[in-house]
Amino acid sequence: HGTGDLAGRHVVVSAGGTREALDPVRFLGNRSSGLQGYALARTAVARGARVTVVAANVALPDPAGARVVPVGSAEEMRGAVLEAAADADAVVMAAAVADFRPAAYRDSKIKKTPDGEPEPIALVKNPDILAELGERRRPDQVIVGFAAETDDVLENGRAKLARKRSDLLVVNQVGETLGFGTPDNAAVVLGADGSRTDVPRGAKERLADTVWDLVAARLKPRG
Numbered sequence: 001h002g003t004g005d006l007a008g009r010h011v012v013v014s015a016g017g018t019r020e021a022l023d024p025v026r027f028l029g030n031r032s033s034g035l036q037g038y039a040l041a042r043t044a045v046a047r048g049a050r051v052t053v054v055a056a057n058v059a060l061p062d063p064a065g066a067r068v069v070p071v072g073s074a075e076e077m078r079g080a081v082l083e084a085a086a087d088a089d090a091v092v093m094a095a096a097v098a099d100f101r102p103a104a105y106r107d108s109k110i111k112k113t114p115d116g117e118p119e120p121i122a123l124v125k126n127p128d129i130l131a132e133l134g135e136r137r138r139p140d141q142v143i144v145g146f147a148a149e150t151d152d153v154l155e156n157g158r159a160k161l162a163r164k165r166s167d168l169l170v171v172n173q174v175g176e177t178l179g180f181g182t183p184d185n186a187a188v189v190l191g192a193d194g195s196r197t198d199v200p201r202g203a204k205e206r207l208a209d210t211v212w213d214l215v216a217a218r219l220k221p222r223g
């Protein structure tokens, strides 16, 4: 702490992917590794910030100098993020949060039906943490979302940015070779002010530093 353009700031980063339990041994999950979120955490520490990482199912070494809050499900992530966000200057939602969870949790392992046919799994909506942060935001807070899109990337990104009332949205074109689990990323960062920043393919640290550049430019100067 002390020096760097994020010195004296508290930033919250969510990382990894949530797991939504079906029964004691099964879950619905996704392929997010946490690499981008941890790169954001490391670069924020290097720039002087106090960093809280809300980590969903990340199998990576803790980023040095950051506080790591482990969570499992989207609801657990919501609780941890909202609590940490209370005094945060910036919140970056890099985690892949499940949009839906099983409607019911079974206390004992789900058995095959006698006729061997699968039972349908009913789903319910999870809370949208990023949208909630956008609703509750203090005027001096900077809120950043991530969006993985496959088509009409920019158009969908602009609509999502507005819908979730974020300041910045990092839009990834998800492909076969870039994104989940890879050390590289490429993205377009859209700003609520109409700005657009293209980040060519490179290390996830590079995208992370670009995000912090854009966040730092939007933080109110400290009096």
Ligand code: C5P
Binding pocket: 014, 074, 093, 094, 095, 096, 097, 098, 099, 126, 127, 128, 129, 130, 131, 144, 145, 146, 147, 148, 160
């Ligand atoms: O709507 P979509 O899932 O594409 O939005 C992605 C962004 O919203 C990410 O920043 C993700 O962390 C966040 N999100 C969330 N809560 C959800 C779903 C997504 O905070 N339930």
